[in-house]
Amino acid sequence: MRCSKNIDLKFIASAALVLALVLPAVALGWGASGHRITARIAEDHLDAGTARAVAEVTGGHSLALLATWPDFIRSDSRWDCIQPWHFLTVEDGQAIDEALARPADTSGNCRRLYERFELPHNVVSAIEYFAAIVGGDKRKADNFDGFMKETGAEPYAGSTRSTALALLIHFIGDVHQPLHVGRGGDRGGNNVYTNFFDQVSRLHSVWDSGLIDQEGLSYTEFAAFLEQQFGDEQTPAESAPLDWAAESFGHRSRVYDIWRRTSRDNNLPELSYDYAFAQIGLIKQRLYHGGRRAAQLLNSIL
Secondary structure, three states: OOOOOOOOHHHHHHHHHHHHHHOOOOOOOOOHHHHHHHHHHHHHOOOHHHHHHHHHHHOOOOHHHHHHHHHHHHHOHHHHHHHHHHOOOOOOOOOHHHHHOOOOOOOHHHHHHHHHHOOOOOHHHHHHHHHHHHOOOHHHHHHHHHHHHHHOOOOHHHOHHHHHHHHHHHHHHHHOOHHHOOOOOOOOOOOOEEEEOOEEEEHHHHHHHHHHHOOOOOHHHHHHHHHHHOHHHHOOOOOOHHHHHHHHHHHHHHHOOOOOOOOOOOOOOEEOHHHHHHHHHHHHHHHHHHHHHHHHHHHHHO
């Protein structure tokens, strides 16, 4: 079909914004590349015995493969009840401990399942929960297995423990993304729209994948470069998932340091090379620390 040259550019900009607004707002944590980068770094720092134990749990699959599976199952309604495990909502000025104590935002059948099977309520408690299962906690494993059977959810590779490991690696990545310890009012940046390199994008997706993909690297190249850049100089001290969430909360304000200059009719903030330059260092650090901490945790429980 031939297009008229007299198309209203304001209409195009408005239509693009409307499309963005009606797209589902989903908090994915790091995108596929980010989760694979964190998992690859973790694999590179496993003790020999831990690496063998991980291979037994995964059936030889790489952690990088497992790390993206929890996002792929978002299209499967049988896994709908696990959405609160990807994030922790902390409002400005709120104490982390207070946020942790809040029940998961569930209703109906999901709320019943949470109570019946004593499920975690947020990304911090989910990391602790699945670390326990990977480490051999039979009671939690039986509860999680019961939850999957009740909902009809298919475990990864048919194994409760493999599923727990996939979720564990994924959620460690999630908690290191500052917007996964996000504000409830804008849904962790999902309701904040920007012009990111000429495309209308949610601020959350800019951090999930946009800034990482802008580097133009494969996940293996990115992980290798992070090892060269940080190496043992930035080996994070052993700490707990609550500390990782507190760090993300502390970094969150700089994520919202978005330039308001715009030449576009939609009046959305312009995020381009200046924003990428200002933020990519933090993103690299969070990816690297997530991988090293995942390795530390696995080395301690396996």
